[in-house]
Amino acid sequence: YLRYDLVDGMISERDFAHMILHYASLSKQKKKQRVKRIKKKFGPKPNLGVNFEDVKFFDH
Numbered sequence: 001y002l003r004y005d006l007v008d009g010m011i012s013e014r015d016f017a018h019m020i021l022h023y024a025s026l027s028k029q030k031k032k033q034r035v036k037r038i039k040k041k042f043g044p045k046p047n048l049g050v051n052f053e054d055v056k057f058f059d060h
Contacts, residue, residue: 004018004019008049009051009052010049010050010051011049011050012042012047012049012050013042013047013048013049013050014038014039014042014047015050016050016054016055017034017035017038017042018035018038019055021034021035
């Protein structure tokens with residue numbers, strides 16, 4: 001979580017998705033497909049972001 005660019009204690013949804021994919025047991029090709037979908041979904045527009053509590057809740 002701390003490796004990503006924090007803005008007001010938040011990381012972007014894209015960074016959160018990349019963090020999850022980093023630990024996923026997927027082939028490189030599948031990860032590449034997921035990253036493409038993430039970029040298409042979230043694009044450059046501003047989003048709500050994900051805070052540390054959200055990450056902890058997701059992880060449990």
